Every structure is written in structure tokens, then in C-alpha cells.
Amino acid sequence: MKRELRLEEAAGALGLSKSTISRALSGKGRVKQETKDRVFRYLESQDAFIKTRENECNSKNIGVILPAHVIVTETSFFQSCLDGAYEYFQKNGYDTLYVTEKDGDISKVKHLLDRGKVEGFVLTYNPVKDNLIKYLKRERIPFVLVGSVDDASVIQVDSNHTESGIELAAILLNQGETNIALVSADSGNMVNHYRCEGFWNTVQKRIGATNSELFFQNVSSAIELDRAMMKIVDCRAECVVCTDDALCMKVVNKLYEYGFKIPEDIRVASMHDSIYMEMHNPPITSISVNAIQQGIHAGKILLEQIKGNKVPTKTFSNYEIHLRKSTEVKRRKIYE
Amino acid sequence: MKRELRLEEAAGALGLSKSTISRALSGKGRVKQETKDRVFRYLESQDAFIKTRENECNSKNIGVILPAHVIVTETSFFQSCLDGAYEYFQKNGYDTLYVTEKDGDISKVKHLLDRGKVEGFVLTYNPVKDNLIKYLKRERIPFVLVGSVDDASVIQVDSNHTESGIELAAILLNQGETNIALVSADSGNMVNHYRCEGFWNTVQKRIGATNSELFFQNVSSAIELDRAMMKIVDCRAECVVCTDDALCMKVVNKLYEYGFKIPEDIRVASMHDSIYMEMHNPPITSISVNAIQQGIHAGKILLEQIKGNKVPTKTFSNYEIHLRKSTEVKRRKIYE
DNA sequence: CTGAAAGCGCTTACAG
DNA sequence: CTGAAAGCGCTTACAG
Numbered sequence: 167m168k169r170e171l172r173l174e175e176a177a178g179a180l181g182l183s184k185s186t187i188s189r190a191l192s193g194k195g196r197v198k199q200e201t202k203d204r205v206f207r208y209l210e211s212q213d214a215f216i217k218t219r220e221n222e223c224n225s226k227n228i229g230v231i232l233p234a235h236v237i238v239t240e241t242s243f244f245q246s247c248l249d250g251a252y253e254y255f256q257k258n259g260y261d262t263l264y265v266t267e268k269d270g271d272i273s274k275v276k277h278l279l280d281r282g283k284v285e286g287f288v289l290t291y292n293p294v295k296d297n298l299i300k301y302l303k304r305e306r307i308p309f310v311l312v313g314s315v316d317d318a319s320v321i322q323v324d325s326n327h328t329e330s331g332i333e334l335a336a337i338l339l340n341q342g343e344t345n346i347a348l349v350s351a352d353s354g355n356m357v358n359h360y361r362c363e364g365f366w367n368t369v370q371k372r373i374g375a376t377n378s379e380l381f382f383q384n385v386s387s388a389i390e391l392d393r394a395m396m397k398i399v400d401c402r403a404e405c406v407v408c409t410d411d412a413l414c415m416k417v418v419n420k421l422y423e424y425g426f427k428i429p430e431d432i433r434v435a436s437m438h439d440s441i442y443m444e445m446h447n448p449p450i451t452s453i454s455v456n457a458i459q460q461g462i463h464a465g466k467i468l469l470e471q472i473k474g475n476k477v478p479t480k481t482f483s484n485y486e487i488h489l490r491k492s493t494e495v496k497r498r499k500i501y502e
Numbered sequence: 503m504k505r506e507l508r509l510e511e512a513a514g515a516l517g518l519s520k521s522t523i524s525r526a527l528s529g530k531g532r533v534k535q536e537t538k539d540r541v542f543r544y545l546e547s548q549d550a551f552i553k554t555r556e557n558e559c560n561s562k563n564i565g566v567i568l569p570a571h572v573i574v575t576e577t578s579f580f581q582s583c584l585d586g587a588y589e590y591f592q593k594n595g596y597d598t599l600y601v602t603e604k605d606g607d608i609s610k611v612k613h614l615l616d617r618g619k620v621e622g623f624v625l626t627y628n629p630v631k632d633n634l635i636k637y638l639k640r641e642r643i644p645f646v647l648v649g650s651v652d653d654a655s656v657i658q659v660d661s662n663h664t665e666s667g668i669e670l671a672a673i674l675l676n677q678g679e680t681n682i683a684l685v686s687a688d689s690g691n692m693v694n695h696y697r698c699e700g701f702w703n704t705v706q707k708r709i710g711a712t713n714s715e716l717f718f719q720n721v722s723s724a725i726e727l728d729r730a731m732m733k734i735v736d737c738r739a740e741c742v743v744c745t746d747d748a749l750c751m752k753v754v755n756k757l758y759e760y761g762f763k764i765p766e767d768i769r770v771a772s773m774h775d776s777i778y779m780e781m782h783n784p785p786i787t788s789i790s791v792n793a794i795q796q797g798i799h800a801g802k803i804l805l806e807q808i809k810g811n812k813v814p815t816k817t818f819s820n821y822e823i824h825l826r827k828s829t830e831v832k833r834r835k836i837y838e
Numbered sequence: 839c840t841g842a843a844a845g846c847g848c849t850t851a852c853a854g
Numbered sequence: 855c856t857g858a859a860a861g862c863g864c865t866t867a868c869a870g
Binding site: 518525532 | 839840841842843
Binding site for chain 3: 172173174184185188189192194195216217218219
């Protein structure tokens with residue numbers, strides 16, 4: 167750790183007064199640039215620092231909040247988001263405090279704020295309970311939400327989930343799918359909600375509301391999944407879309423058990439991409455978002471906000487649909 | 503954020519002198535317990551704090567260091583390790599700074615130390631370049647390594663990798679496997695190194711050194727994997743063990759392409775468990791370690807060390823071998 | 839155990 | 855742009 171110096175020592179060594187050193191360090195009051203340089207160079211060379219009121223105050227830390235408990239296949243999103251924000255903060259002189267939140271408990275966040283340990287937060291997800299966001303708003307703490315919420319006073323970074331749902335549906339329909347099932351895990355999750363909404367509305371519009379019983383919501387237990395799978399088989403669905411890749415793996419395994427081949431007998435897609443969707447055999451089509459990019463962006467907007475600059479309320483980030491073998495349709499060639 | 507009070511204000515409000523308040527807060531010099539209580543209760547009730555030399559010093563932060571770039575399937579270990587340490591620190595009044603390290607660059611760690619932002623570190627992995635550990639040792643910074651290194655002055659928490667390799671080999675051999683291949687990703691990684699060593703020595707001892715060409719090291723590119731797979735097929739191996747689950751998925755996909763059935767034609771196991779090994783069809787046998795537990799343990803030992811207590815140099819944590827369908831052998835029943 | 843007073847070290851009007 | 859000096863606020867021997 168660096169050696170702590172007194173104003174007096176530095177002043178003596180440089181032939182300046184305590185006042186000048188103090189001003190050079192704080193930036194308040196004018197000091198010749200050359201003098202400033204001399205002061206900083208001296209401290210650098212001595213591997214020393216001087217404690218000022220300034221560097222006591224700004225913690226130069228940001229808290230990045232992740233959900234405490236989450237299905238494992240989703241952690242990669244939050245992890246990447248954290249990594250993106252971390253990299254940005256690093257490059258801009260800020261350090262990152264790791265924070266998790268559970269059941270709307272704001273005590274950890276309050277603790278950091280009370281002790282002045284952070285200057286703001288990146289929330290990597292939209293909490294189910296709204297008291298955290300309420301608290302941050304009330305206390306006027308700078309924060310950026312990676313996610314969507316119906317509140318124009320909250321700064322948000324997110325991809326357009328409704329649109330990606332629509333696009334995935336359009337691709338499958340244009341390929342000729344006519345009997346599509348949609349299986350959603352926790353529908354209270356806004357990401358799932360919006361994606362499913364976009365997807366299912368598009369499907370309904372194109373092929374009518376006849377198969378509305380093929381939209382399964384809140385499928386969490388093994389029993390609920392089995393029930394959904396029975397229905398899928400009974401209705402002879404030829405394409406199944408799942409909200410996340412853990413669910414998707416389970417669905418795929420069930421389909422194999424029933425003797426289906428993918429994609430020959432039935433097509434499968436996920437709304438949440440992970441390395442395992444790509445590594446799966448066959449690789450599975452999925453909606454993919456760039457979590458690192460979103461983390462970087464959230465970090466950037468947050469620091470702007472802390473500096474007092476105006477920032478956009480809502481920033482949309484890109485998504486991609488990774489088309490893979492699981493949705494390939496082998497069509498009969500009409501002209502041969 | 504809490505309101506900052508002057509000694510004088512609190513003294514006035516409580517009918518005490520500045521000196522007494524100062525002593526009550528610092529714990530230095532004796533103050534009647536009742537008086538101390540009054541002071542703390544007052545601050546609590548006012549949601550205020552007084553800046554002392556004390557609370558300027560101890561950062562009450564720990565840095566948890568993760569590798570910056572890592573194959574995705576391994577991130578869950580570091581993530582869980584971080585979560586375990588974080589939970590422990592939280593319960594013991596410490597906050598957690600997220601830090602990543604890359605290519606032996608110690609600048610981020612140095613930055614935190616120079617500014618007194620952390621009191622110690624948990625290293626969730628054994629860095630390839632040793633300058634980070636060297637630096638922490640030289641500066642006498644408290645830190646705990648989750649991993650193994652040949653240096654009795656470094657406090658370590660790890661599972662016994664050699665032993666888990668031996669045990670997995672013994673299980674497979676006892677099941678009757680006679681022709682086993684071992685495919686290792688980065689062999690410079692000490693975890694891979696020790697597990698492979700234990701595993702392969704056990705295999706060699708039991709079935710001779712004839713098939714030594716079935717131990718493939720540093721298999722990183724697709725070409726190297728293909729070459730290994732060709733050899734595995736040529737040598738008619740009936741069991742393939744991989745050092746991690748990403749590699750294992752690739753191997754499994756290759757085996758499927760070749761028309762093998764698992765476990766009927768060939769058995770497969772991994773040395774690194776993740777949710778995907780369990781979700782795979784068929785589920786894949788794997789060595790499993792409790793990363794959360796290791797994180798908690800590392801956190802505990804670090805705080806003891808910071809308090810100045812003596813701590814054990816090396817703590818071994820448990821591992822388990824999760825036996826799953828991928829290694830089940832359907833034996834011909836001899837008496838029917 | 840507590841207070842009055844001296845001390846320490848950074849900051850900041852004031853003066854040039 | 856810089857310095858001498860007064861000021862602020864926490865700390866700590868000294869005294870009782």
C-alpha cells in the first residue's frame with residue numbers, strides 16, 4: 167500500500183506551501199499547470215498519496231446487483247452483464263461491488279449507501295418485488311436497470327423482447343410451421359412475458375386462435391411439464407418453442423423419449439441462448455442477446471448520470487436470432 | 503445516505519463533551535458502557551454518522567478475483583465460489599469487490615491496495631502466471647487461494663483432485679472397463695493436471711501401459727479433437743473420460759455422429775460437473791465439487807487471517823462422483 | 839469515567 | 855498564481 171504523506175512534507179520537498187499542494191490536489195483555486203504536474207509527479211515517484219477531503223468522499227465504487235437465486239442456465243446473462251459493466255467501470259476509474267438481492271430485501275443496498283461505499287448501482291434484472299427500485303428512486307440514488315419497467319423515471323437498457331418474439335414467430339411461420347406450441351417458465355418474469363406476448367400474438371394472427379391451448383404458462387414442476395408434453399403430442403404440434411434453455415433441454419429430452427427426431431419430426435427453439443444450445447446435438451435455434459454489451463452500456467449511462475449529464479430513459483440493445491439445425495425443415499423439392 | 507454529524511453537535515445534544523463522543527466511537531480510552539450506548543442509540547435514531555479516523559481506514563471490503571477469460575462451462579465454478587465467499591463476507595460485515603485478472607496483470611489488484619479499498623483477497627483459481635501470488639506474498643496482503651500450489655506459505659482451499667481422479671478410475675475399472683481413453687483440455691491447468699495424473703496412473707497400474715496412446719493432452723482445437731477421436735475409434739476404446747463438460751459435449755456429439763450409443767456401445771464421463779451434465783440425454787457421470795462451500799470456507803479462513811489468527815495452510819474440501827446413466831454397463835447375466 | 843485544552847492536518851478567505 | 859494565517863474538526867495527553 168502507498169505511503170501516506172502530510173501536506174507539509176510534500177510542501178517542504180517541493181519548496182511550495184501547504185496551501186498550494188492542497189489546491190493542486192483538490193483542483194479548487196487556480197494553480198499553474200506546471201506546478202500541478204510537479205506535485206503529481208512527486209507523489210508518483212514517492213509511491214505516496216496525501217489524504218484529502220476529496221478522496222475521502224467519492225467512493226469511486228459502483229454496486230452491481232444480481233438476483234441471488236436464479237436458474238443456473240440464466241446465470242450466464244447476469245455474469246456477462248456484470249463483466250461488461252465491470253470492464254467499463256475499470257476503464258473509467260471505478261471499482262465494482264458485487265451485490266445480490268433476494269425477496270426484495272434492500273438491507274444490503276442500504277448498508278452500502280449508508281456507509282458511502284457506492285455512488286450508484288447497475289441492476290442487472292428487473293426485481294419481482296418493486297421496493298428496491300422504489301427505494302433507489304426515493305433516495306435519488308443514480309441507477310440503471312438492465313431490463314424493462316413501466317416507469318419513465320427509471321433509466322433502462324434492454325433489448326426489445328416483444329420484437330424478438332415477433333421475429334422468431336415470423337421466421338417459423340414463414341418456414342411453413344402451422345402447429346406451434348409455446349412453453350413458458352415463470353411468466354411473471356417480464357422478459358418471458360414480453361417475448362411470449364410478441365410470439366403468441368403473431369402466431370394467433372397468422373394461423374388463428376384454434377390452438378390457443380398450446381400456450382403453456384408458468385411451467386415449473388416436472389408434472390406440469392409432463393402435462394404440457396402430453397397435450398403437445400395429442401395436438402400433434404410440429405414445433406415447440408421454450409422461454410429458456412434449461413426448459414428447452416427438458417423438452418428435447420422428453421421428445422427423444424417419445425421417439426421424435428429433431429428437426430425431422432418436430433422443430434424446437436429457445437428464447438434464451440447459451441453455449442449449450444449451440445453445443446447441443448442438434449444445435450438449437452435461439453434468440454440471443456449481447457449481455458456484455460448491455461452491461462457496458464448500462465455502466466456508461468450510469469457514469470454519465472453520476473456526472474450530472476442527461477441520459478436517455480430507454481436504450482434498446484440488439485438481439486439476434488441464431489438459426490440452427492433444430493428448426494431446419496427438410497422440404498420436399500417440388501421441381502426435380 | 504446517512505447525515506454526517508460533527509462531534510460538537512452530538513456532544514451538545516447528549517450533554518457530553520466532544521472528547522467523550524470521540525472516545526465512545528473509537529473504542530480507545532475508557533467510557534462507561536451506558537454512555538457508549540447512549541451515543542450509538544442517538545446516532546441510530548438520527549440516522550446519522552460521525553466521520554472518525556477509524557471508519558476512514560478499514561475498508562471492510564474484500565476483493566474476490568476471478569479469471570477474466572475462461573471457457574463458459576467453467577464459469578459456474580467461479581461464480582458459485584464468489585457467491586459462497588460473498589455470503590460469508592456479508593454475514594460478517596464485509597463487502598465484496600469484484601475483480602478479474604488476465605495474463606498476470608496485477609494493476610487492478612495494486613490499484614485497490616494502493617487506495618486502501620480492500621483488506622484482503624480470495625483468489626478463486628490458480629493463475630497461470632505466478633506474479634499475482636508473488637506480489638501478494640511480497641506485500642504481505644492476506645489472501646486465500648481456492649486451488650493448489652506447491653508453496654506452503656500460501657493458504658489454500660481445494661478438493662483433492664488426484665484422489666478424485668483415482669476414485670473415478672477405480673469405479674470404472676471395477677465396473678469392468680478395460681479400454682479407457684482420457685481426453686484433457688489445457689493440461690497446464692493444475693486441476694486438469696492432478697485429476698488426469700490420479701486417473702491415468704490408476705488405469706495404467708491396473709491394465710498395463712499398453713494403451714498409453716489413449717491419453718490425449720492439451721486438446722483445444724477441433725482438429726486435435728478429431729485426431730483424438732480417430733485414435734479412440736481405431737483403438738476400440740469403450741470408455742472416454744474428459745476433463746471438462748464442454749469438451750465432453752463435443753466428444754459425445756462426435757460419438758453420436760459415428761453412430762455409437764451411450765452407454766451401450768461406449769461409456770462417457772466428465773471430470774467437471776455442471777447442470778448440463780445432469781440435463782444431458784443420457785445424463786453424464788462426473789466428478790463434482792461444492793464450489794459454494796469452497797467459497798464460504800475461503801472467506802472464513804481469510805477473515806481469520808485478517809483478525810491475526812493462525813489458519814491451516816491447506817484445507818481439503820469434499821468432492822463427489824455423480825454416477826449417471828452414461829457409465830452404466832448392461833452386463834450379460836451369466837446365470838439366467 | 840469525563841472534560842478543558844492543546845495538537846494535528848487539511849482547507850480556505852485574504853492579500854499581494 | 856502563491857503564501858501566511860485563521861479556521862475547522864477529530865484526537866489525545868493531562869487533570870480530576
